[in-house]
Amino acid sequence: MANANDFESFLKELKGFIPESRLISDPLRTLTYGTDASLYRLIPRLVVRVSGESEMTRILPLANRHRIPVTFRAAGTSLSGQAITDSVLLVVGDEWRKWRIARDASRISLQPAIVGGHANRLLAPHGRKIGPDPASLNACHIGGIAANNASGMCCGTAQNSYQTLDSMRVILADGTLLDTGDPESRAAFARSHSGLVEALAELGQRTRADTALADRIREKFRIKNTCGYSLNALVDFEDPIDILQHLMIGSEGTLGFIAEITYRTVVDPKHKATALILFPDIASACRAIQIIKPLPVAAAELMDRASLHSVEDKPGVPAALKGLGPDAAALLVETRADDAGLLAEQGQTIVSALSEVETLSPVTFTANRPECDRLWAIRSGLFPSVGSMRKTGTTVIIEDVAVAVPKLAALTMDLQDLFRRHGYEGSIIFGHALEGNLHFVITPDLGQPEAVERYRAFMDELSEMVVARHDGSLKAEHGTGRNMAPFVELEWGAQAYGLMRELKGLFDPENLLNPGVLLNDDPDVHTRNLKPMPAVDPLIDKCIECGFCEPTCPSRAVTLTPRQRIVALRELARLDNSGEAPARAKQIRKSYRYQGLDTCAVDSLCALACPVGIDTGKMVKQLRGKGWGPAAHRVSGWMAGHFGPITVATRAALGSAHALHSIIGTRMMSGMTGGFRRLSGGRIPLWNPFMPRAARSAPKSRPAGPWAPRVVYFPSCASRTMGPARGDPETESLSVKTEALLRKAGYEVVYPEGIGAFCCGQPFESKGFPDDAAAKLKELEASLWEASRQGQDPVVFDTSPCAFRARRDIQSGLSVYDLADFLHDFVLDRLEISRVSETIALHPTCSTIKMGLQPKLRAIAEACAEKVVVPAQVHCCGWSGDRGFTFPELNAAALKDLRSELPDECEDGYSSSRTCEIGLSLHSGRHYRSIVYLLDRCSQPRKDLLPQGGITKP
Structure with a gap:
């Protein structure tokens, strides 16, 4: 580590070419940005977000000159401590x-x-x-x-x-x-x-x-x-x-x-087939591996009995797993080919070859994709299942070793024996059997000194066993890191290890590039700087800090990610429990309000990516609620009770803003409103040129012919108040357009009585007022029940976040549909579609994704437009209800790639949430609007549709 003077000189020169906004030294972000998926914790002195080659080519010689150790960091999913440091962390971002x-x-x-x-x-x-x-x-x-x-x-x-x-x-x-x-x-x-x-x-x-x-x-x-x-x-x-x-x-x-x-x-072959093959014991499974290794097998995953036991109660898992004996094992085998005929031949070849090995049931391959996915879910569920079942406070350690395939059975049995002798009962073994590569998972409590000593003894014996008994590799694919650095010479011997030392000296004579990783003279480095895992909340205690949640997080480029939010809470719990460094805890807690809570989009997409299903968005909503005082709760309750007048006032405010915008123009409007926001310290919401005009007032039911099927339509509070933006060629409000489309398809459109006062509760839930949110939804549910004739008629929501909340929480048996769901299933076939020769952009909202409706939304778009573009690196838009007004930097960060991912010929965008569409329009330079507008523009009533045609309740 460099002395203080060298570091200050280094930092001073860095500031000459890197903005201070990308030089991070505060306690919260150095802690969270410096965390990776391993069992180790080092807190960097400085984090630098490096933006390109020109900066990196200046930073490295500067660090060399001042003798400052640096470590490179990408996603931080590494499992062995490769991406942590107590010096300078060079983060490679978007x-x-x-x-x-x-x-x-x-x-x-x-x-x-x-x-x-x-x-x-x-x-x-x-x-x-x-x-x-x-x-x-x-x-x-x-x-x-x-x-x-x-x-x-x-x-x-x-x-x-x-x-x-x-x-x-x-x-x-x-x-x-x-x-x-x-x-x-x-x-x-x-x-x-x-x-x-x-x-x-x-x-x-x-x-x-x-x-x-x-x-x-x-x-x-x-x-x-x-x-x-x-x-x-x-x-x-x-x-x-x-x-x-x-x-x-x-x-x-x-x-x-x-x-x-x-x-x-x-x-990447087009056709794939999978088989789950059960064996009476590991030896049989490993013998099968040797037989099929020369055959056209793309993958063969070995799972021991403990692995299978950990997932046997999961949904979709074959019932046969529960009845397996204590020594059973399984192989998940996949074969691939460019055509279906060859695929079938390959499958039969593998089945025939395995006839000489005892299996617990006949070997059969399936090429049915959903069935294959269910089988692979067994394999992918192993690591999460252990992570979710472990005792709170314990650490998940996954290691991988490899041996020649003929030694695989012996290695597996030796590992199982090692677990028993060191007290790691319940540990699982699985791996890439074709390569003799085994992974194993243990969950020690490394907060206890005796557990650390037990882990040290386990690692010593493991290394000797793999190297001396099986001539294997101590790290097959996870990298050496800190965990195996003390054992590299044991595996390779003095001569080869000497070559490695020579290489390090040639490239990095001062030992400044990620020092201590891969080569390390400290025989105990693998048991130092262990990461604490204190209990915080049952919602997040199962987090294994793997980072799988981060790629889709809208705040990842501006503040914290779900993993980082959890890391900070754990550190606060540790500091509070120990009474250590109260000033540091105060600093972290103060920064966390903005970094952790205010700028979380609470979209809960992290739960879909998380191996153990942790919903950090739900946690943040709870923390927001705990942070509100009695006055805030009274205000929230008043707003819930006066929602009708509030929506009327909101429409009036939007109408006034639109009128002023029309008079003074965009440039002056932006300058004036931006100035007001700055003077208010960010309290006044930010206006932008794509702000909506006022929507028409609340719609009313109109009777149709007696033959028409009925549908109850609930326009969200956003679509009841927010019309199209100024300059949008579409001038009708969403509720008007939706009603017209439904009537075009032959439906009688019914609205709940007193619609102007209703809300699904989503705005209250996201801000941390669950009681008010529940009360609003209950009020709405009662009205929808009445309007739908006690659940006889389907209920359609025109805004996906509202539909998601209603589908999740309504208990009365109402048939609730998101707009994309209803249009796809019950409207498309009742219309004549004329596809337009256009390229359009499509944005599935977070709620659309959570409801699994992306395919239906896309199918509607593709029925209407010649080319549909869904930007691959754009996920949640980060508008998050009203955060796009109050924390616009969140929306900007989430959509920073949007404009560059859309082709020039793409002129319009479509989605299913009016608020999200504001931010999408702003950051794409194109008007985004509901998918309803596209379908309405491209459709006519079906002339052959009989008056008695209708829909049935699902």
């Missing part, structure tokens, strides 16, 4: 998400902050994907995938980052940028860094000349191995720059920074 695909899609160039799953979505239209496929693919970043040489279920050792690397842009400790795909850059680097190039060439020659060592290295990499450096680069390549770029793979940020990587892509 600015590092550029990509290029070759014309034939044989290569893809990716910057380090692109999520792995997004890379595959980019390649999917070409029938290709990247080789690595870690389980965290939808959360981890490309930078981490490459730096840890992460692999996964299907890529094995043939399609990992090392094997599919084409070229990279790498920045070394002295700030030099080398583009290994550019001959001129290679030549210039060979001249400017001749000493390093010559040393790598000599090291490679020396290693290859030592036949025993070279053979040992090749043998070690026949199985998965991410323990230590990629020494195979020294025997696989002769060109020193090829050696250099392959050494970067798996180096965990200790040799340099990967600013871009170009992969050779691999084919």
Whole structure:
């Protein structure tokens, strides 16, 4: 660690080219930004959000000059402590998400902050994907995938980052940028860094000349191995720059920074079939692996009895799992092909080959996608099931080792014995059996000194067992990190370990790049700086801090993510329990109001991504409620009781704002309202040019012919008050448009009596007033029950967040539909659609996603428009009810990629929430409106629809 003077000099120079807003040193954010998915905790002294190569090439030599250790950080999903530091953390954020695909899609160039799953979505239209496929693919970043040489279920050792690397842009400790795909850059680097190039060439020659060592290295990499450096680069390549770029793979940020990587892509077959095969014991399952390994098997996942037991009560899991004996095991096998006929042949080949192994039931493959997904859900549910069942305060540790396939059964049984002897009952074993790669999960309470000693003894014995007894790798695909750093020499031996030390010295002679990771002289580093996991609230205590929630979080680029919100609460609980550092606790608590509560969109999409189903949005709503005083609750109650007049006043205010806007123009209106907001300290909501005009007053029911089916339509408070924006070619309010569309489809439209006073309660719930929210919904429910003739008629909500809340909480048996749901199922077929030759944008709201209605919303859009664009990197819009007015930075951060992801020819956007559409319009420069407008514009009544046609209650 540098002294205070060196650090201050370093910081002063940083401020010369990096804005202070991206230099983070406060207690809350250094804690939360510095947390990764591992069992370790270090708090950085400074966090720097680095925006591009030009900054990184200046920061690294500056750190070198002042002897400041730095650590690179992408998604922080690493499990072994690779992305933490108590010095300077260099965070690679959304600015590092550029990509290029070759014309034939044989290569893809990716910057380090692109999520792995997004890379595959980019390649999917070409029938290709990247080789690595870690389980965290939808959360981890490309930078981490490459730096840890992460692999996964299907890529094995043939399609990992090392094997599919084409070229990279790498920045070394002295700030030099080398583009290994550019001959001129290679030549210039060979001249400017001749000493390093010559040393790598000599090291490679020396290693290859030592036949025993070279053979040992090749043998070690026949199985998965991410323990230590990629020494195979020294025997696989002769060109020193090829050696250099392959050494970067798996180096965990200790040799340099990967600013871009170009992969050779691999084919992604269209057809897939899956079989869950049950065996009487592990030995039988492992024998089966040896039989099917040469066959066309894409994946074979081994699960021991403890694994199967952990998920056997989950919905959709085959009942046969409950009746298995204590020694049973299973393989989940998948085969893939480009056509259905070949797929069937491959499946039969595998079934025939397995006839010589005892199974507990006949082996059958299914190509039915939903069925396959249910089977894979068993495998993907293993880690979450253990995480959710563990005792509060315990840590989830997942490790992975690998051996040659013939040794797999013995390794599995040895691991089970090790668990028993060290008191880790209930631990599970699963893994990528085709590669001899096993994962295991234990949940010790590392807050107890004796538990730490037990873990130390376990790791010592595990390492000896894997290396000495089975000649395996101590890290197959999770990277070495801090957890295995003390055992690298044990696995590799003194000679190979010496090569690793030489390499580190060549690239980073001052030991400033991620020091202590991968190579470490401290034999106890794996039991130091352990992360505390104090109890906070049952809602969040099961959090394993994996970071899977972060990619879709709308506040991730402006304040905190769900993981970070939980980390902060745990630290506050720890500080409060210990009485330690009250001043620090006060600072964190003060910052948390804005960082943790005010700028959370409470969209609850995090719960869908979370392996253990934690709804951080729900937690934030509760915390908001606890923070309100009696006066706030009285105000909320008054507003709930006077909702009708409030909506009338809101319409009047919108009408006045629209009139003023028309008179003074956009520029003056923006300046004036922005000035008022600044003078108020941000208390006055922010006006923007896409603010809605006033909607028409509350609609009334109109009778139709006796033949018409009835539908109860509830326009939300937003659609009753907010009309289209100024300049929108559509001038009718949503409620008017929706009624017209429903009547066009032959429905009699009925409204609940006294509609102007009703609300589903969503605005009250999101602010933390659950009692008022429940009262409003109960009031609405009673009116809808009456209007629907005691539930005989369907009820349609025109705003997805309101529909979601009603569907979730209404208990009376009403048939509640979101607009997309009802239009898709009961309106489309009653209209004649004329598709328009246009490109449109579509935004599924958070509630649409939670209700699983994205396919229906998209189907409506595709029935109406020639091309539909759903921006892949835009998730929740961050408007969050009214937060877009009061905390516009949240909406801006959530939609910062929207405009760039929409093609120029896209002129209009559609969604299903009026408030969300304000922010979408503002940040896209296009008018967003309800999907109703599109369907109404493209449709006519069906001439052949008989008057007696109707709908039946589902």
